[in-house]
Amino acid sequence: MRTPLGAVLSRDLALARGGGAGLGVMFFLLVVTLTPFAIGPDLALLARIGPAILWLGALLASLLGLDRLLQADHEDGSLDLMHLAPAPLELQVAAKILAHWLATGLPLVLAAPLFGVMLDVGPEVSVRVALALLVGTPALACLGAVGAALTVGLRRGGLLVPVLILPLAVPVLIFGVAACDAARGGWAPLSVLAGLALGYAVLGPVAAAGALRLLRD
């Protein structure tokens, strides 16, 4: 027999397979492509700021699907079923975040070293960027879920989520980019990033489920 959490996870993954999962990676590629047009084709400069470009691109790309994360469930009524399901809403939201990250975040992590080659950041830094994104993008997904839950049912929710979430994402960006710098000494920034991710993994589902419960009409 399937558990409610497994059902939420497999349903969201099946829906993500239906289409739109590659769109985030394409957007990421477009950000990486546009930056040299703005800065100039100087490879030495691009290599120096490469990790920052990759992080900004991934940060912006991870915002893309957030407006549909809970809004679609609100529209077709499955959010009401989740309220009634025999499992805590927090864990169901966590399952949704996990499915969202697997569908949109993980492709960004896998694509980052590839795009790193285009910016000439070198193999070691590329691996570090991918590692930092692997740790950091779940934190961004958890923060994003809070924004998505707060804007459920709003007509202008799509633009509002980034405005609410991006100031809160500053610590993830700071430590994410710092973790990519090999010269900066060891794994300390990556550890802090992992700590942030664990903290947001608690805060995100709890706050999002709380908002969903309070705003249920």
Add this chain to the structure above:
Amino acid sequence: MALLSSITALANPARFSAFATRVLPWLAAATAAMLALGLYLGLVVAPADYQQGETVRIMFLHVPSAWLGMMGYTIMAVASLGVLIWRHPLADVAAKAAAPLGAAFTFLALATGSLWGKPMWGTYWVWDARLTSFLILFLMYLGLMALRSAIEEPSRAAKACAVLTLVGSVNIPIIKFSVDWWNTLHQPASVTRMGKPAMDPTILWPLLANALAFTLLFVVLHLAAMRTELIRRRLRTLRITAAASAAFAPEPAE
């Protein structure tokens, strides 16, 4: 005990409105007097700094504004607890009224800071840790106000803003810490910072007077904004009742 019961009595919106109406003229007069005294002490009496010259007087506006910018968010966080835990009728009114005030004082702190930065640092803006944290605080105020204006129904807006305020208040120490860390990494002591010298009494007293005056100003504006918000909500209820009774006149009320 009598004091406590007289404070809890103000939880009633109508009683609070009456109280605010009675108190506001006195508080406004006190604010005007205190502001005049503070500005006189700061702009005329206090000596110019031997190093910074007359520009040090910007501090008398800058520091109180920064304090109140942070106090505004603290008030909102406490009020949000009141919204979510006690469902207090006035808590959301207080939170809503504090947001634009806090944003305004944060902006004032940023603006006076950058005007002060031009003669001191040679540029209007440096990515100093304090400036950057304040900029993020300002952006969070704007986000809260945007969320509030996007939700039409006041009770839903109250809950959503309360959740966001609390998530933000959990994040503020993390943001502050990471921005400090980021700044020390990128900017090794190039900015001449006003360390913490023992402040001379000739500067300290005008600063405290101004801090008191600005806090009074905040309280007056907050009380007035809360009273206005209560009237606005009452007006909204009256309009809805009037529209409902006009549209469904033959039907009995629910």
